Amino acid sequence: MVKTADELALMRLSGKLLASVFEMLDRLDFVGMSTMQVNDLVDQFITVDIGARPASKGQYGFKYVLNCSINHVVCHGVPDSGTIIGDGDIINLDITLEKNGFIADSSKTYLVGNAPPAARRLVRVAQEAMWKGIKQVRPGAHLGDIGFAIERHAKKNGYCVVREYCGHGIGRKMHEDPHVLNFGRPGTGLKLKPGMVFTIEPMVNQGSGMVSTDPDGWTVVTQDRKLSAQFEHTVAVTAEGVEVLTLRGDGT
Numbered sequence: 001m002v003k004t005a006d007e008l009a010l011m012r013l014s015g016k017l018l019a020s021v022f023e024m025l026d027r028l029d030f031v032g033m034s035t036m037q038v039n040d041l042v043d044q045f046i047t048v049d050i051g052a053r054p055a056s057k058g059q060y061g062f063k064y065v066l067n068c069s070i071n072h073v074v075c076h077g078v079p080d081s082g083t084i085i086g087d088g089d090i091i092n093l094d095i096t097l098e099k100n101g102f103i104a105d106s107s108k109t110y111l112v113g114n115a116p117p118a119a120r121r122l123v124r125v126a127q128e129a130m131w132k133g134i135k136q137v138r139p140g141a142h143l144g145d146i147g148f149a150i151e152r153h154a155k156k157n158g159y160c161v162v163r164e165y166c167g168h169g170i171g172r173k174m175h176e177d178p179h180v181l182n183f184g185r186p187g188t189g190l191k192l193k194p195g196m197v198f199t200i201e202p203m204v205n206q207g208s209g210m211v212s213t214d215p216d217g218w219t220v221v222t223q224d225r226k227l228s229a230q231f232e233h234t235v236a237v238t239a240e241g242v243e244v245l246t247l248r249g250d251g252t
Contacts, residue, residue, distance in 0.1 A: 001169055001177055002195035007102065008236060011171065011197055014104040015234055015245030017050050018097040022108055022248055025093060030085040030112045035068040038093065039079035042066050046097055055096035055103045055174055062218070067094040067107075074162055074203050074211050074220040074228040087113035090123055092230045096174055103174050105199050106246035107232040118206070119227055122159065126204040126229035127252070129153045129161075133182075133200045137235055137242035141192045147184030150202045160209035162228070165220070167199040170234055192237045197245070201232030 003011060024045055030038070043065045046054045054065035069077035069092040070085065077092075085091055094107035109123050132149040154161050167180030178190050182202045205211075207226035214221060222228050234245045 002193060003171060003197050003236070004195070007171065008195065008197070010100045010102045011104065011234070011236070012243075012245055014052070014097055014099045014102050015106075015247075017052050017099055018095060018104040018106050018246050019248045020050060021045055021095055021097065022093075022106065025108075025110070026248075030089075030091065030110060031087050033085050034081050035070070035077070035079040035083045035085065036081040038068060038085075039064050039066055042093075042095060052097050052099040055098040059096075059174055065095065068092070069094070069219075069228070069230070071227055072222045072225045074205070074222060075165055075230060076218045076220050078216060078218050085112055088115050088119070089113075090115055090119050090227060090229060094230070094232065101172055103170055103172070104234045104246050105170055105174065105232060106234060107201065107230055108252075109229040109231060121157075122204065122206050122227055123229045125154065125157045125159060126202060127231045129202045129204055130200055130231040130233065133202065134233065134235055134242060134244065137192060137200075137237055139192055139194055139237060139239065142187055143178060143180055143189030143192070144184035145186050146200060147181040147189075148186050150200075151183040154202070154204050160205045160207070162203040162205060162209055162211055164211060165203060167201045167232070169196070169198045171197055194237050194239045196237040197234065199232055199234050201230060203228055203230040
């Protein structure tokens with residue numbers, strides 16, 4: 001759970017490389033692209049351009065390098081050549097990358113073209129909720145502080161967090177202890193120590209927090225078919241507070 005200085009240096013490199021994947025995606029116009037085209041582009045960029053390994057590919061039997069979750073899809077959306085990204089959509093791209101034996105994990109919800117104001121507001125609040133959680137990270141804080149800050153911000157803005165899925169420890173394995181819930185009570189849960197590395201990844205729903213899984217066994221959707229947005233960073237607890245290992249060049 002707690003990483004050494006050498007392990008943190010390797011995780012920092014994985015995080016920097018993963019940030020570069022999103023910086024590449026930031027330059028794309030997704031309108032008219034299939035989700036499989038996005039998957040293949042990311043696969044090429046990770047394996048050829050930056051010489052890393054897409055950690056999701058083959059994990060738990062998943063065949064692709066990313067999850068692509070459009071509109072009412074909460075998480076774990078499966079790339080498909082027949083699913084075309086349209087003007088006004090929102091799409092979450094969740095990507096993991098491994099380099100030198102250590103994995104980084106991050107996701108971002110993109111506003112595609114002329115996304116309506118309600119969608120833009122949801123995406124903004126979901127990103128803010130993630131940062132509210134990140135700002136709680138420091139030695140001596142508790143995991144419950146993170147979850148409380150996330151849910152409070154979502155509720156204050158009229159939204160619900162998804163409780164079935166959460167952040168997680170990460171390192172040599174994609175999913176390690178602890179579970180990092182998107183709800184909680186201040187001062188409860190695991191006390192944070194320098195060297196701990198985990199993800200913070202709130203999923204914020206426009207309507208109910210209730211979700212269900214499609215027959216493919218992967219795709220998680222809102223039961224009311226209202227929009228859902230997610231953001232995720234891999235963070236490390238430092239002696240001074242927190243370091244965001246997957247931080248992009250624009251500070252997001």
